[in-house]
Amino acid sequence: MSFSELxxxxxxWDSDGWxxxxxxxxxxxxxxxxxxxxxxxxxxxxxQKTRTPWDDAxxxxxxxxxxxxxxxxxxxxxxxxIRIETKTAIFSVAAPIRDIGIIVSITWFxxxxxxxxxxxxxEHAQKEGREIDLTTADAIVKLLRLSVIITSALVILQTLGIxxxxxxxxxxxxxxxxxxxxxxxxxxxxxxxxxYLDRPFSVGDWVRSPDREIEGTIEHIGWRVTRIRTFDKxxxxxxxxxxxxxxxxxxxxxxxxxxxxxxxxxxxxxGKMREIVARVKAMLHEHPDIDTSKTLIVNFNSFSPSSMDFxxxxxxxxxxxxxxxxxxEDVLLxxxxxxxxxxxxxAYPTSTVHVPEPLQLVQQGES
Numbered sequence: 001m002s003f004s005e006l007x008x009x010x011x012x013w014d015s016d017g018w019x020x021x022x023x024x025x026x027x028x029x030x031x032x033x034x035x036x037x038x039x040x041x042x043x044x045x046x047x048q049k050t051r052t053p054w055d056d057a058x059x060x061x062x063x064x065x066x067x068x069x070x071x072x073x074x075x076x077x078x079x080x081x082i083r084i085e086t087k088t089a090i091f092s093v094a095a096p097i098r099d100i101g102i103i104v105s106i107t108w109f110x111x112x113x114x115x116x117x118x119x120x121x122x123e124h125a126q127k128e129g130r131e132i133d134l135t136t137a138d139a140i141v142k143l144l145r146l147s148v149i150i151t152s153a154l155v156i157l158q159t160l161g162i163x164x165x166x167x168x169x170x171x172x173x174x175x176x177x178x179x180x181x182x183x184x185x186x187x188x189x190x191x192x193x194x195x196y197l198d199r200p201f202s203v204g205d206w207v208r209s210p211d212r213e214i215e216g217t218i219e220h221i222g223w224r225v226t227r228i229r230t231f232d233k234x235x236x237x238x239x240x241x242x243x244x245x246x247x248x249x250x251x252x253x254x255x256x257x258x259x260x261x262x263x264x265x266x267x268x269x270x271g272k273m274r275e276i277v278a279r280v281k282a283m284l285h286e287h288p289d290i291d292t293s294k295t296l297i298v299n300f301n302s303f304s305p306s307s308m309d310f311x312x313x314x315x316x317x318x319x320x321x322x323x324x325x326x327x328x329e330d331v332l333l334x335x336x337x338x339x340x341x342x343x344x345x346x347a348y349p350t351s352t353v354h355v356p357e358p359l360q361l362v363q364q365g366e367s
């Protein structure tokens with residue numbers, strides 16, 4: 001069959017020509033979508049070489065929403081042609097579907113852009129060695145997403161002819177009842193907001209509370225609960241409202257770790273105490289892992305029942321828990337070496353019994 005014969009057959013079957021119009025529209029949509037995809041892929045590859053995190057985020061975010069937008073416009077346009085030609089009532093929904101499709105495409109693009117921009121900014125900061133507050137970034141991203149979703153929902157309702165002002169008024173009245181019913185949920189929400197604003201801890205910090213049995217590493221800060229991984233690897237889910245009523249320690253933000261130890265020597269070595277204290281203090285000043293800019297004290301301070309005690313009060317340069325114990329071990333071993341080099345001994349608990357006259361042992365059977 002030649003092309004002219006095929007054309008005559010189509011014209012005889014489709015006298016009004018609307019089927020051919022619909023076919024042309026669908027074909028043009030497919031070709032347009034294909035061309036746009038090629039252009040976007042090429043532009044995205046070039047923009048990935050730039051140092052700006054925004055440009056490739058825009059191109060990457062617009063890829064799928066733009067394809068959806070092209071299809072929505074094309075299909076609804078074809079449906080409008082079918083409605084005019086066939087007078088079918090069901091195709092009258094093409095116009096509102098087109099409007100909703102455009103709003104959904106824009107919303108999808110904005111959500112994807114927010115996600116891609118967050119990822120690109122964090123990756124660029126890490127490559128350049130700059131510090132970035134992940135907790136604040138996560139909070140901003142969540143607020144932006146929530147704002148986009150709420151705005152899009154209101155615009156869609158207004159497009160469908162539903163009064164947004166009436167919904168907002170009803171929400172204001174119903175919000176009172178909802179507030180009483182969901183006061184715990186709202187307390188957790190505002191608790192999470194306070195955590196985001198005050199930033200007492202961030203993801204990855206080690207925290208603990210002297211008021212509650214809470215200790216572990218922060219894994220995730222949500223709007224309702226915060227997930228903490230305890231040191232025995234169990235997940236602990238703490239409602240955010242709890243953090244507004246308890247004290248929270250953040251050892252991850254300490255500048256130094258403290259060594260505070262009391263050591264006793266025998267009373268027989270009392271004459272060597274002055275030199276022991278002096279040599280221990282000199283050792284701490286020369287130790288490479290001790291921060292001498294902080295408080296450093298070594299003093300004889302008490303007479304105990306079985307020993308003469310001196311104490312060590314100093315700070316390490318490291319805050320790492322494992323490295324701290326290695327430094328503390330080295331310091332204590334050096335103290336032992338100093339005591340032994342001076343011929344003294346570390347005291348241990350002893351008791352001395354004094355009797356008024358010598359004891360006599362009497363064997364059984366003797367009078």
